[in-house]
Amino acid sequence: MGYDIFLSYSRADRQLAEQFVQTAAARGVNVWFDEKIEGGQDWRERIVDALGSAKALVILFSEHSNASTQLIKELAVADDMRKRVIPVLVSDCEPRGAYLYELASRNWINIHPRPETRLAPLIDDLMRQLDVGGAAPSATSASPTTPAPAAREASPAPDATPSPATPSPTQGHKERHALLRSQGSWFPLGRYDLYVLVPILLGCFSVGLLSTGDDKYTGLGFSMIAFFIYMFIIAVRNARLNRSIFSGRSFASYVVVFVIGWSPVLVTEGTGKDKIYLLLGLIILALFMAVFANVLQVVLRTTFQRNIFRSSIARPLGA
DSSP states (O other): OOEEEEEEEOGGGHHHHHHHHHHHHHTTOOEEOGGGOOTTSOHHHHHHHHHHHEEEEEEEEOGGGGGOHHHHHHHHHHHHTTOEEEEEEOSSOOOOTHHHHHHTTSOOEEOOSSGGGSHHHHHHHHHHHHTOOSSOOOTTTSOSSSOOOOOOOOOOOTTSOOOOOOOOTTSOHHHHHHHHHHTTOSOOOOHHHHHHHHHHHHHHHHHHHHOOGGGHHHHHHHHHHHHHHHHHHHHHHHHHTTOOTTOHHHHHHHHHHHHHHTHHHHHHSOOTHHHHHHHHHHHHHHHHHHHHHHHHHHHHHHHHHHHHHHHHTSSOTTO
16 A cells, blocks of 8 residues: 655654644545554564655654654665655754754755644645645645745665755856756866866966976965865865765865875976875875865854755744
8 A cells, every 4th residue: 555655753742743644634645654553563664665655754853853763764764765755843943963964955844833733734735745635735725925845856875975955046056056066976176166276276387397496385385275275165065065974085075186286296396206205195194184174074064954954944834
């Protein structure tokens, strides 16, 4: 039997969950929740089967959900099955830890405060998003001020490359496309970055070749300033794209930029073994810088995720 919605909730919110199921049933929406697990059944297999047959995982998220270990398992299963995940905020709280990472950029619906009074418009909104239900929602029950959010693909499971935060419609057209293009590539620099950095690098390289004495390090200095700045820029990008911390892709993005920035000195300084030692030293230094940039990315990603979440729940449904 297929289900329209798989409902996940904390035991502390059971009364609200039961009201959700009743309201959905009155509109012809088939909801699975844990009361459907019969005695003697393997509840793990039952949950996996129900998620597999449901169109979406809907989460009634409250402060109690932050302490739930079962929810993170259901999220992982839903992501592995590429199911839509729609979190619904039912209390005055924010997702924390793994839930902030997994849920901040999802398609949130806010029914706080007084969530029990907003269940009808919530069900109507879900019916529109998922194209389910036996009866079309009435025009009066739909929220006139809150359009139905666009469908999003579910993010990969936590051990896979995480799905980046979907670029906001308020972002510029070029910025949105740049973010989307960079999601699938480990190379950190885009076309417009190269328009800026290649002239700087060539100019600094020329200064290093044509200068003598201490003056030849002037070009290297300008080159390193530019690429140090770009390491911070890339940390911001990786944080906004919700990329994994201390992953191979993350390290590669920082190391590549750092080594490119030092390329003038690699060409102009040393010969033979000295150049090899210099290269190894720069790679080691680049790794240390990559560790620092990853730590910065941790801080920035948390900040971005909180801002994304807060902007998505700014207006309660039906307000």
